[in-house]
Amino acid sequence: MSFSLDTPSILTLKSEAKALRDERAKAGTPLTHGAALEVIAKSHGFRDWNTARAVLPERVATPFQVGWRVKGTYLGHPIKGLVVAVQLMSDMQHHKVSVKLDEPVDVVTSSLFSAFRKRVTSTLDIYGVSPARTGNGEPQMRLTRE
Known part of the structure; x- marks a missing residue:
């Protein structure tokens, strides 16, 4: 299995969860932080947040980026x-x-x-x-x- 340039990290998933919470709050259907983390983890194919947390790195170091x-x-x-x-x-x-x-x-x-x-x-x-x-x-x- 290989990952693309936008491999998720824990920081990426946390950012996505925050964006989801903000989006839901604006729509009038607030979501707790924990629930947002669960939704985002599942959207990336993990069983739950704890599984994602155990598997993914805190951040992904990339020595080079496209366009450099x-x-x-x-x-x-x-x-x-x-x-x-x-x-x-x-x-x-x-x-x-x-x-x-x-x-x-x-x-x-x-x-x-x-x-x-x-x-x-x-x-x-x-x-x-x-x-x-x-x-x-x-x-x-x-x-x-x-």
């Missing part, structure tokens, strides 16, 4: 580009990040042919370093904000 300019290396080549997708992985520790490159990068080390890519995707930790390694032991991708 980044620089770094991919397969040992220097790259610069725009983050076009970020997906939180199921371990809640890594993100799949896709970058649209300013200049294509050759992903083949052979001198007999080339394979240029304009978009690359890799799984990164919260420091922007890929746990996957190339043949020489270097991370597949390293990224920092430009």
Whole structure:
């Protein structure tokens, strides 16, 4: 199971519950804070608020956001580009990040042919370093904000 960029956190659910309470109060059907938390937890697929609280992190740390300019290396080549997708992985520790490159990068080390890519995707930790390694032991991708 993987999560999208808008993975819920406890803070997200609490904010949604507050908005629901405000909306219901304006409509003339007030809702208690506890009841709002229960409704929001169920809307996210949890059995109840306690289950959501036990499973979800307090907040979700994202090392990169869609639209950020980044620089770094991919397969040992220097790259610069725009983050076009970020997906939180199921371990809640890594993100799949896709970058649209300013200049294509050759992903083949052979001198007999080339394979240029304009978009690359890799799984990164919260420091922007890929746990996957190339043949020489270097991370597949390293990224920092430009």
